[in-house]
Amino acid sequence: MPRAIVLRAPGAADVLRIEAVTVADPGAGEIRLRQLAIGVNFHDVYVRSGLYQTLPLPGIPGIEGVGVVEAVGPDVTNVAVGDRVGYISPQYGAYAGVRLLPAAQALPLPSSLSDAAAASVLLKGLTAEMLLRRVHRVEAGQAVLVHAAAGGVGRLLCQWGAALGATVIGTVGSEAKAAVALAAGASHAILYRDQDVAAEVRRLTGGRGVDVAYDSVGATTFDGSLDSLATFGHLVNFGQSSGPVPPFAVARLSPKSASLTRPLIFHYLADAARRAEMAAALFAVLESGAVTAEVARTFPLSDTAGAHALLESRDLAGPIVLLPEPADL
Ligand SMILES: NC(=O)c1ccc[n+]([C@@H]2O[C@H](COP(=O)([O-])OP(=O)(O)OC[C@H]3O[C@@H](n4cnc5c(N)ncnc54)[C@H](OP(=O)(O)O)[C@@H]3O)[C@@H](O)[C@H]2O)c1
Numbered sequence: 001m002p003r004a005i006v007l008r009a010p011g012a013a014d015v016l017r018i019e020a021v022t023v024a025d026p027g028a029g030e031i032r033l034r035q036l037a038i039g040v041n042f043h044d045v046y047v048r049s050g051l052y053q054t055l056p057l058p059g060i061p062g063i064e065g066v067g068v069v070e071a072v073g074p075d076v077t078n079v080a081v082g083d084r085v086g087y088i089s090p091q092y093g094a095y096a097g098v099r100l101l102p103a104a105q106a107l108p109l110p111s112s113l114s115d116a117a118a119a120s121v122l123l124k125g126l127t128a129e130m131l132l133r134r135v136h137r138v139e140a141g142q143a144v145l146v147h148a149a150a151g152g153v154g155r156l157l158c159q160w161g162a163a164l165g166a167t168v169i170g171t172v173g174s175e176a177k178a179a180v181a182l183a184a185g186a187s188h189a190i191l192y193r194d195q196d197v198a199a200e201v202r203r204l205t206g207g208r209g210v211d212v213a214y215d216s217v218g219a220t221t222f223d224g225s226l227d228s229l230a231t232f233g234h235l236v237n238f239g240q241s242s243g244p245v246p247p248f249a250v251a252r253l254s255p256k257s258a259s260l261t262r263p264l265i266f267h268y269l270a271d272a273a274r275r276a277e278m279a280a281a282l283f284a285v286l287e288s289g290a291v292t293a294e295v296a297r298t299f300p301l302s303d304t305a306g307a308h309a310l311l312e313s314r315d316l317a318g319p320i321v322l323l324p325e326p327a328d329l
Pocket of ligand 1: 040041042043123124127148149150151152153154171172173174177216217238239240241242243263264265266311312313314315316318319
């Protein structure tokens with residue numbers, strides 16, 4: 001029997017334990033995937049901790065993976081047995097050796113991307129595409145603030161934002177992470193555990209502020225992001241790695257005619273044509289070398305708990321990928 005990580009109740013990382021599971025034959029419109037690599041995302045931490053109650057329990061967490069199609073159900077025409085595909089799925093189930101997936105969610109991958117690289121960059125890279133090209137259209141000459149700039153999504157925002165001609169100001173939790181953000185194209189790195197972010201942003205922008213602040217840290221950074229905006233600036237809150245943002249008075253936007261958005265990648269990927277366009281844009285910047293897929297650490301699927309503990313520790317810069325072992329398949 002294949003194995004998967006089954007979440008039975010929310011809790012700390014050690015609730016993530018591997019179990020034998022049965023995987024049925026694919027039904028209409030479904031495929032069965034033998035997984036090659038699985039992306040670990042901060043979303044998975046929110047699900048495991050209980051902050052998000054979007055996975056019915058007991059359930060198999062995980063929203064991103066790469067695998068080979070083992071079997072196809074009736075009515076599947078977009079992929080065939082033997083194809084290698086990637087996916088991002090709001091139906092969860094990625095923390096598994098073998099899984100069923102709606103065929104419509106399968107994305108063809110360029111052969112230049114290894115399995116682990118693809119699992120490290122699909123969700124995070126499509127999120128960067130959504131943020132830089134759709135939620136706010138970053139133009140050359142704009143000033144952009146990126147929190148957690150050495151993280152999975154953050155590093156891609158630095159690379160892609162700089163490639164678009166923006167001046168990227170990154171915030172990071174350590175000197176080592178500052179070096180990562182600067183190497184990725186940030187012009188400046190603020191140590192946000194020690195420095196006043198808004199004061200630093202004003203100093204670095206000659207008092208003007210940034211056109212857009214990409215904030216995935218939430219509770220500890222939200223006020224600083226708002227205070228960092230230029231007139232007409234746009235605050236994009238897209239995560240809460242430090243905790244949820246407390247209730248917010250809309251009138252706080254008026255001193256700068258600022259705007260606030262709270263996008264979710266699944267909404268942007270729901271339309272197949274838009275998803276294909278976003279993936280093509282991501283694969284093009286990867287192909288050009290302007291953006292790079294870098295795997296910071298791999299863990300065996302059986303040690304997903306170790307992967308979550310490391311992600312939450314803030315000690316790592318960059319993406320973690322889980323690799324199924326023969327016993328999981
Ligand atoms: N809205 C969407 O559709 C969407 C899609 C994808 C990702 N996201 C969000 O994007 C963010 C980044 O995701 P990721 O998977 O790439 O993770 P990540 O950035 O690699 O890891 C999170 C980083 O947040 C920082 N952080 C600040 N306070 C923290 C705290 N109290 N606990 C833990 N980390 C803290 C840490 O960097 P420092 O050490 O530098 O502080 C940490 O490395 C997450 O908030 C995620 O939910 C949202």
